[in-house]
Amino acid sequence: MSNPPASSRLRNVLGHLLPFGGTKDGAPVPPHMHQLSPTFFLERAAAIEPQAEAVYHVTTNGAVLRRSYMELADRARGLAYYLRKNAHKRVGILAPNTPAFLESIYGIVAAGGVMVPVNYRLKPDDISYIFDFAEVDAIIADAEFVSLLDAYRQSHPQTKVLVDVDTDANEGALCGPFDDAILEGLVYDRETGGKGWAGLQSMTVENEDDMIAIPFTSGTTSRPKGVVYTHRGSYLATLANIVESGLNVASGRCKYLWTLPMFHAVGWTFPWAVCAVRGTHVCLRKVDYPLIWKLLREEGVTHFNAAPTVNTLLCAAKEAAPLPSPVRVTVAASPPTAHLFEQMTALNLHPVHVYGLTETYGPITRGYVLPEWDQLPAHDKFALMARQGHGFLTSLPVRVIKPDLGEDVLVDVARDARDIGEIVFVGNICAKGYYKDAEATRKLFAGGVLHSGDLAVVHADGAVQIQDRAKDIIISGGENISSVALEGMLVEHPDVLEAGVVAVPDSHWGERPKAYVTVKEGCRLAGGDLIEWAKHQSAISKFMVPREVEVVAELPKTSTGKIKKNVLREWAKGKGGPGQ
């Protein structure tokens, strides 16, 4: 049988939603239950509002791409049938925040497979390690980053790599192998009975506790670890994120801007959450502040998520100006400062403060804002908002336990805002464990709770507040000094842009804090002046004032915007330098 020309091939394979809810006779057993899986949210969105705008994107060929939910669902379906036809079950994703990434999140799982998204900012060696360790049999790679796979492809010639060229084309010369695969899959579906979505794993999966994805931790000091996400966990985290971030806007649809990397904890479940409420994914190949301000103003963006460092730079951009409509910004990744909240609110960017780990599907706590705080001075209100708060709607409560009592002894710290312990979690928003690493999984869940490795206090109202990563706390003269608290204090100085504080060895005190800061454009500041200023700040005790402050051009950061404390520690030892 010869293939018809592409254009008519395409016409016959699109819009294949008819079997939705239809042709599969019988039902899951028992009929009053179905297995939870978020993949269904795309099929459902396309069934309810096929013409709603699912994707807005500026492609690599400079086109403005707008795809409807029917188109997004068609492309995900095509990918799913392609993967099924070729028996690919474990599929890597190496891409920035493109439509192809979204299509992969749905298509891979609908085919019955498991996705392995990776951070394209990792070293090629780490990327190879991840794809090898996670046993992928295919990789969907953006053309810009495919060269990172050169070594991997030599050693794994059997792994298929589908390159996405990120254009606005569905077929023809502008298409790449990824688009061709989608078309091949759509034709395959038609030629094997045209079951459409009803033939895929969308509405139901065999067991909601099965694996759906293996995102990897960033692994600054050791090999990245694969985190096992389940269908059930993803589904319940998705529902919580919809409610907590308010994606179900009262009128119309949300427009969600993809500043947060999708590879990071599967975009904190937002690829699913936005489709669940039939919102628009405003894709973004890279964090480009002038472009972000343009999209905020011109595309009616209603929501985005970003680490404090991204928000800090966004507020400092010269394009920054108050927006006509409020935008909800879900902020996490590292503890934000009250100062940042204040700046954002002035720009009509309204923070929803969350906290979580890759091991908790992203966000798992929220700093709930109480209406009575409006009576407080702004700075006090924002300081309360900067706390990590309470467990998410679909989580069990977060606990902070006393450290060093032994793995199986869980005793909560006092609710006195002083007693420091480790944040631990249990329940449905905890990942299942580390992939192929029983020992690390055992440690993660020591005592039957998920250990965050983050140190925090609990306030009288039950809100938790992070003091530090366990390894970042500074112990000086027997007192704990929170590097986070010091950083929050330093950025209050009008000339300081960002601050990173680490411990350096001290013969008398054991350790003492050292600060690295960057200053705002056009400002000049000497370290000694900042130390003098800090001595007069009431937010910290005098013994906490850093006796060394170094002004640098740039702070080293991870791909997700966290300051790399391990690099600062190396600098403090005189290894490598701030490059200034």
Next chain:
Amino acid sequence: MSNPPASSRLRNVLGHLLPFGGTKDGAPVPPHMHQLSPTFFLERAAAIEPQAEAVYHVTTNGAVLRRSYMELADRARGLAYYLRKNAHKRVGILAPNTPAFLESIYGIVAAGGVMVPVNYRLKPDDISYIFDFAEVDAIIADAEFVSLLDAYRQSHPQTKVLVDVDTDANEGALCGPFDDAILEGLVYDRETGGKGWAGLQSMTVENEDDMIAIPFTSGTTSRPKGVVYTHRGSYLATLANIVESGLNVASGRCKYLWTLPMFHAVGWTFPWAVCAVRGTHVCLRKVDYPLIWKLLREEGVTHFNAAPTVNTLLCAAKEAAPLPSPVRVTVAASPPTAHLFEQMTALNLHPVHVYGLTETYGPITRGYVLPEWDQLPAHDKFALMARQGHGFLTSLPVRVIKPDLGEDVLVDVARDARDIGEIVFVGNICAKGYYKDAEATRKLFAGGVLHSGDLAVVHADGAVQIQDRAKDIIISGGENISSVALEGMLVEHPDVLEAGVVAVPDSHWGERPKAYVTVKEGCRLAGGDLIEWAKHQSAISKFMVPREVEVVAELPKTSTGKIKKNVLREWAKGKGGPGQ
């Protein structure tokens, strides 16, 4: 040991949330899962915002009662410990929409029990039947309705009845047995270790598929049937209702007005949904239109739920006037007319149109409103909104299957808006079955789907639209006539308030439709004039025009506001009369 006076007894037993998330060592196994149960939402709300207003209520002693989440949680905790102390596991509730009803929904389940809410408008004989059949060992009864239990109490002297007097008192002369029980339970908690919520079934239950409640169907033609609700089903229906009704308002908290009876399908899960987002329950002992308008205007109500008949009378009340802020009204129970939607919107009451059964935890479909409909003439837009739409966020899709093909044969009707079939459901928002009635449960789930008994068509866009209850369809000359469509047409007449249409036997056509209508205050209308008017309406075919229209003072209705078609059929046979 002698008891201290009540006032100091009370002081020592309130605010007992400290063990929240705290003292229970260990964790559910495996630690990455917990069993879903909505009871936790109250404990959680009180932990996050103890001072938030949980309840607003005008009591029987004329006081305005405002209770915080801490107070609501304390009272529910006291009830739970009282029930545990007295080993009550199956507890009936016979009350209007009072704070005591809310406290019971949480307290009974936190004690490890199952609630059995009943409709206080049922005959005493039916109420006795329900409490006997459901094997309750205690009943919480509002003082106004306790006399309905006279016969039951004589035959069941062992069942404890706790009378709630619905005052604003926590202790002292104004309190009744229900308040005393709460105090007794709080003291019992303190004296047995003061475990607080950590000692109750709130965060976790043994098995999320266990029973949480047995609400009963209204049973117009036979004995009411008990519907088995599970923890998991209630939890997932609750999450969907939050998202679909938009209870998570962007700023501040929702204020939910209790027009819908709490006994009806456990208030469609809203007792849980409102607490999940820390909103205010504005309680209401009865549907009183002037009072409702007062609360809408003065208490800042943001949401309420009501059957179309309640909305019709609300719009017709002389106090009706456009509200300053939009209110979201979740409308269900019987198919609303486009005319009603238009009236409501003019008053700033914005309908969220849902549909469901007691067997689906209340709402399970929503008529999603598409932004592009704003381009349509208003009447066309509202006609689209009056369709029942698509399955809820946490449901699987709704299907409409061809009738009469045999119990196990499920074939979907065509999506042509003409082919009539039965609406069926599967998945997590289906109840588990009928209590102690295996045969009825088998019929309910015949073929592995939950049968609604409602007849509907499916439109080209996949939206379902109810035509009739199976038994209400009129078959005239071999054609199906939808009584719902006729009713929707008749209320378009400017003088008509409500309409109910039933089949009457016809020697020539088999059946023909007969309409009963009520007219608006101050209007006069003859049946013959309405028939003449109907002949010129384009919405129906000429053969459908009812040849008999009777204007009556009032239509007979169920306690949930549905027109009692069985009574209209009796009237049409000359049995009983419209009383005019």
